[in-house]
Amino acid sequence: MSAGRYEIRFSGAGGQGLILAGIIMGEAASIYDGKQAVQSQSYGPEARGGASKSEVIISDEPIDFPKAAAVDALLALTQEACDKYSRDLKEGGILLVDSDLVKKPPKGKFTLVRFPIINTAKNEVGRTIVANIVALGAMVALTGIVSRESAEKAVLSRVPEAFTDLNRKAFRAGYDKALQARDK
Amino acid sequence: MSAGRYEIRFSGAGGQGLILAGIIMGEAASIYDGKQAVQSQSYGPEARGGASKSEVIISDEPIDFPKAAAVDALLALTQEACDKYSRDLKEGGILLVDSDLVKKPPKGKFTLVRFPIINTAKNEVGRTIVANIVALGAMVALTGIVSRESAEKAVLSRVPEAFTDLNRKAFRAGYDKALQARDK
DSSP, rough: SSSSSSEEEEEEETTHHHHHHHHHHHHHIIIOOOEEEEEEEEEOOGGGGSEEEEEEEEESSSSSSOOSEEEEEEESSSSSHHHHTTTTTTEEEEEEEETTTTTTTOOOEEEEEEEEHHHHHIIISSGGGGGHHHHHHHHHHHHHOOOOOHHHHHHHHHSSSGGGHHHHHHHHHHHHHHHHHHHH | OSSEEEEEEEEEEEEEEHHHHHHHHHIIIIIIIIOOEEEEEEOOOOSSSSSEEEEEEEEOOOOOSOOOOOOOOOEEESSSHHHSSSSSSEEEEEEEEETTTTTOOOOOOEEEEEEEEHHHIIIIOOOOOGGGHHHHHHHHHHHHHSSSHHHHHHHHHHHGGGGGGHHHHHHHHHHHHHHHHHHH
16 A cells, blocks of 8 residues: 555535545645645536535655546545546445445445444534544545554644544544444 | 636745635635636645645636646745745746745746735734735735635635634735735
8 A cells, every 4th residue: 555646535515624634634644654645626617516525646756647537545425426426436446435325335346335424423523523534534544545643643733722632533433433344 | 817727826834824725716716706626735745844835727628637837826925935836937927925025036027026915914904824815815816817706705605704804804905905016
């Protein structure tokens, strides 16, 4: 998992904090893990409402082409986003979905991991608003592309100090639940 | 200014809110003005400390190559960022610098606009933290690539409701001062 190019896409609905999740993943990889990273969001005329996404490309080498084309790991927090953005998922890739909201994940040669991401944020961590950080923790665990320590540092550097504990709890809940869901 | 590809780069130091400025510019162009936009940040091993940047590419057509190569408009909030990121500025482009912090702007065939951006945020708007929104207002005024109304809506949709007035004031201060500085 260390060399080469690795593409991650976070998708869901607008307002779910997916850009922040992408920014934190990019900063974890670069600032704390010493890799190259490009984080981006593309908006078309469909940007108002509906499905939205953010992307991170991580590499040991300079990244010449910063657009995701063969996605290694995809998060989908809504069925619409899953339908729209799972086409580019690589064979052998990872698809993480919210099991309450994505009832019909695609079929294919990839590892499907499902757990109730938003419900975990709401009922176990205590605030729906940290669902993006639960999802980020899960993606860090499943991809292994950045270290857990780097990702936690990157989370804490991006959230208001008053919410440090909440976000750490969210990150860890996502991390642990994703591994349980994958391995069960 | 309507057709074709338009590249904007916001540069300065980490922690100055340049990613947020880029996100807001991208959302103004796409969600509110109906154009295509890609917003991105690239991080290398140098990402820890020092100069940092975020970029937005805006077009009426789908954007195939999302990396800035010939920058139409550059903001530089620090001398280091100005030195590092002004090389790709197009002939005929726009360079906006903080006049207190960038004492040696490059020479070249572009429009140089200088005013004390951070000082405006601190002393006229009342909070240094909104310097990014002052700068954004200035870039909207100077580039004309998104409408003032769209940009204001995009700002207000991205900032906490308690800070609506502060951010509106910051945006308008930047917008007005940039035009004064350019036309004087």
